[in-house]
Amino acid sequence: MNPKIWLSSPHMGNNEFNYVKEAFDTNWIAPLGPHVDGFEKTLENFLGQNTYVAALSSGTAALHLALIILGVQAGDEVICQSMTFSASANPIAYQGATPIFVDSEEQSWNMSPDFLEEAINDRLKKGKKPKAIIIVHLYGMPANMTRIMEIANKHDIPVVEDAAEALGSSYKKQPLGTFGAMSILSFNGNKIITTSGGGALVSTNEDWIKKARFLATQARDAAPHYQHSHIGYNYRMSNICAGIGRGQMEVLLERVKQRRYNFEYYKNAFASIPEIKFMEEPSSDYYSNRWLSTILVNGSGKSIDREQLRLSLEKDNIESRPLWKPMHLQPVFADASFYGDGTSERLFESGLCLPSGSNLSKEDLDRVVDQVVSTFSTVQI
Numbered sequence: 001m002n003p004k005i006w007l008s009s010p011h012m013g014n015n016e017f018n019y020v021k022e023a024f025d026t027n028w029i030a031p032l033g034p035h036v037d038g039f040e041k042t043l044e045n046f047l048g049q050n051t052y053v054a055a056l057s058s059g060t061a062a063l064h065l066a067l068i069i070l071g072v073q074a075g076d077e078v079i080c081q082s083m084t085f086s087a088s089a090n091p092i093a094y095q096g097a098t099p100i101f102v103d104s105e106e107q108s109w110n111m112s113p114d115f116l117e118e119a120i121n122d123r124l125k126k127g128k129k130p131k132a133i134i135i136v137h138l139y140g141m142p143a144n145m146t147r148i149m150e151i152a153n154k155h156d157i158p159v160v161e162d163a164a165e166a167l168g169s170s171y172k173k174q175p176l177g178t179f180g181a182m183s184i185l186s187f188n189g190n191k192i193i194t195t196s197g198g199g200a201l202v203s204t205n206e207d208w209i210k211k212a213r214f215l216a217t218q219a220r221d222a223a224p225h226y227q228h229s230h231i232g233y234n235y236r237m238s239n240i241c242a243g244i245g246r247g248q249m250e251v252l253l254e255r256v257k258q259r260r261y262n263f264e265y266y267k268n269a270f271a272s273i274p275e276i277k278f279m280e281e282p283s284s285d286y287y288s289n290r291w292l293s294t295i296l297v298n299g300s301g302k303s304i305d306r307e308q309l310r311l312s313l314e315k316d317n318i319e320s321r322p323l324w325k326p327m328h329l330q331p332v333f334a335d336a337s338f339y340g341d342g343t344s345e346r347l348f349e350s351g352l353c354l355p356s357g358s359n360l361s362k363e364d365l366d367r368v369v370d371q372v373v374s375t376f377s378t379v380q381i
């Protein structure tokens, strides 16, 4: 059996271990410390735009705090992109609020501005103003932020930007994670950089970020004893994890370059397979970190489909995965309202994520390419 090729695996640089060793040497083994502060500063500098950052235990925790700080409560409605990972929508349910799902557009695969507008108007007609809009930049590709912010501003509804997959991407030269009233990042093991597990909340509103740090450390009031006026959470990032993050930030731009290289490599290699289509950047306004290289497999008749290609890759010990299954099709959200025309469902049916790690060797990439090419050539007559 050939060695396993992963979809997206951790890729350490040279300094992560030095930062972690420093934490051990100074005994900062806790969910606070100099690396947590340093990691936050590095992210603030990278994102620019006068942002403040709170380093947290996960991207999901960051989304949960974002909704709490925006005042989302039981009975409220929150609009959310349907095509995404469940972690984008779960925090709505944590608050006892109701998700309203919106379909994707063809060009970015992210929230359709047209259906967003339709959803807002219809909810207003039904008598309830949505409390927030959660948009996602899938696989690193920016959503249409100009139109989405226009619509959100017109209706005065705050945007929460789920940039978990999009650190290092930009829209009209502005880094993703700096558009929303609040934005979240993830440093899970499979993301473009990792802290083993972790996340961050980003905002230009310093009070909100201070509040996030307060809520994330059990909401302790200023008193010598343990005094609480709010329900708190244990959501802060560990100083060890933040040390890994500081090392990873030193190689982030290199990782973006490597991931974008993977995409170009596949695109050139599959240029002569008409059944395979790539998600292009819609215009020069869009810059994707290409967290994952994704394809659409549009075989018809005798040709093979997405699932056959996935199984064929699996046979050679190569991990690939269908695109995110839309939330409005998930059993757990079966009762939720949905606005759309089936675009995300069609993308899910034919879309596949290919191995995309920044640590793939040329041999790895060629193994993937050979397996895909031979899968298609066996069925062509």
Ligand SMILES: *Cc1c(COP(=O)(O)O)cnc(C)c1O
Binding pocket: 057, 058, 059, 060, 061, 084, 085, 087, 088, 136, 162, 164, 165, 185, 186, 187, 188, 197, 198, 199
């Ligand atoms: C990974 C991910 C999250 C959750 O981040 P965690 O750090 O794993 O909690 C949220 N949204 C999207 C789109 C993601 O890909």
